[in-house]
Structures are given as C-alpha cells and as structure tokens.
Amino acid sequence: xxxxxxxxxxxxxxxxxxxxxxxxxxxxxxxxxxxxxxxxxxxxxxxxxxxxxxxxxxxxxxxxxxxxxxxxxxxxxxxxxxxxxxxxxxxxxxxxxxxxxxxxxxxxxxxx
Amino acid sequence: xxxxxxxxxxxxxxxxxxxxxxxxxxxxxxxxxxxxxxxxxxxxxxxxxxxxxxxxxxxxxxxxxxxxxxxxxxxxxxxxxxxxxxxxxxxxxxxxxxxxxxxxxxxx
Numbered sequence: 001x002x003x004x005x006x007x008x009x010x011x012x013x014x015x016x017x018x019x020x021x022x023x024x025x026x027x028x029x030x031x032x033x034x035x036x037x038x039x040x041x042x043x044x045x046x047x048x049x050x051x052x053x054x055x056x057x058x059x060x061x062x063x064x065x066x067x068x069x070x071x072x073x074x075x076x077x078x079x080x081x082x083x084x085x086x087x088x089x090x091x092x093x094x095x096x097x098x099x100x101x102x103x104x105x106x107x108x109x110x111x112x
Numbered sequence: 113x114x115x116x117x118x119x120x121x122x123x124x125x126x127x128x129x130x131x132x133x134x135x136x137x138x139x140x141x142x143x144x145x146x147x148x149x150x151x152x153x154x155x156x157x158x159x160x161x162x163x164x165x166x167x168x169x170x171x172x173x174x175x176x177x178x179x180x181x182x183x184x185x186x187x188x189x190x191x192x193x194x195x196x197x198x199x200x201x202x203x204x205x206x207x208x209x210x211x212x213x214x215x216x217x218x219x220x
Contacts, residue, residue: 043210100160
C-alpha cells in the first residue's frame with residue numbers, strides 16, 4: 001500500500017535562516033506531488049505541484065521554492081525565512097489520473 | 113476557476129446528535145473528496161465521491177454532480193468527531209480546490 005512521509009513534524013526557525021522540508025511517497029510510481037500551506041483556522045493554499053521529476057509549477061509568488069530530485073521525493077525550501085512563512089505545511093500525492101489525494105502528517109513551522 | 117463553498121462554517125452539537133454538512137461547487141469536477149482534520153492537523157480521508165452515495169460506519173456522503181453539490185452526514189456524533197471537515201474538488205488540471213471548511217464541535 002502507499003504511504004507518505006513528511007518531516008519534521010514541528011520546526012522553529014529564526015528569521016533569515018534556510019528551510020528544507022522533505023516529503024517522500026512509497027508504494028506508487030510517478031505520482032502528482034503537492035505542497036500546501038494552511039494558516040491557522042483557514043483552508044489550504046496550494047503552493048507548488050509537480051507532475052514529474054524536475055517539473056515544478058508554482059501557484060503563488062513567494063519566498064519559497066520546491067524541487068523534485070527523485071520520482072517520489074518532494075522538497076520545500078527557502079534561502080531566508082520570513083515571519084510570514086510561519087504556518088502548517090502539508091505534502092500530498094495523487095495518481096496522475098486525478099483520483100484520490102492523500103496527505104502527510106504536516107509540518108508546523110514557526111519563524112521567530 | 114472553480115469555487116467551493118461549505119456550509120455551515122461552524123456547528124456545535126451535543127454528543128449523539130446527527131448533522132449534515134454541505135459542499136457546493138461552481139463547475140464540473142473530476143473528483144470530490146471529504147476530509148476530517150483532527151486537532152493535530154492530520155487530514156484524514158473520509159470519502160472519495162465524485163458522484164453517488166457511500167457509507168462508512170456512522171458517516172455517509174452523497175454527491176449530485178449534475179447539481180454541483182455534496183453532502184456529508186454524521187450520525188450519532190461522538191466527541192472524537194470534532195474537528196474541521198473539508199470538501200475538496202479536483203479540477204481539470206488535477207489540482208485540489210478547497211472549501212473553507214466546517215468546524216464541528218461535539219460537546220459531551
């Protein structure tokens with residue numbers, strides 16, 4: 001069966017520091033991969049999605065970037081964090097046929 | 113793009129009560145999912161239901177794609193049902209479009 005791993009679960013980082021969040025999927029090939037951010041008490045905002053290795057689409061201009069170095073690995077990065085980058089980040093995957101999407105446990109990022 | 117509206121935004125019920133959550137969407141969609149976000153933030157898949165009716169224990173869902181809405185029914189509510197319920201639809205680009213959620217509080 002397929003599983004998705006996302007880490008770390010929580011992270012406190014100072015303003016100006018770099019960021020790297022990792023997400024890996026097991027048990028499937030060529031998944032669509034997604035990074036979402038959720039502000040407290042609100043819905044999810046799509047940040048990036050990827051349909052294949054090295055293929056990244058960005059939905060909103062921001063201080064973050066994403067990379068997909070391997071088929072089942074998706075990384076969210078920043079060179080210099082801002083206070084406004086704080087939030088709950090969720091990685092997700094779905095099949096390329098657009099069926100059911102599954103989410104990782106999320107990373108709660110606090111920038112101080 | 114597709115708009116997704118959920119109602120009600122907040123719902124407070126006593127344990128044992130039944131509830132109906134609604135999701136309206138503005139255009140044809142490839143699929144529709146219901147999620148429960150627990151207090152720890154984990155998004156739990158409830159139903160993948162682009163059309164028709166499904167049941168899983170005390171929960172059931174119905175999607176009427178031609179009329180662009182879906183309903184989530186929770187019967188005999190328990191305190192562990194508390195959390196936020198999200199409806200999300202997938203557009204033609206395989207992107208999930210989310211509603212704002214319904215925050216459900218079940219009081220003992």
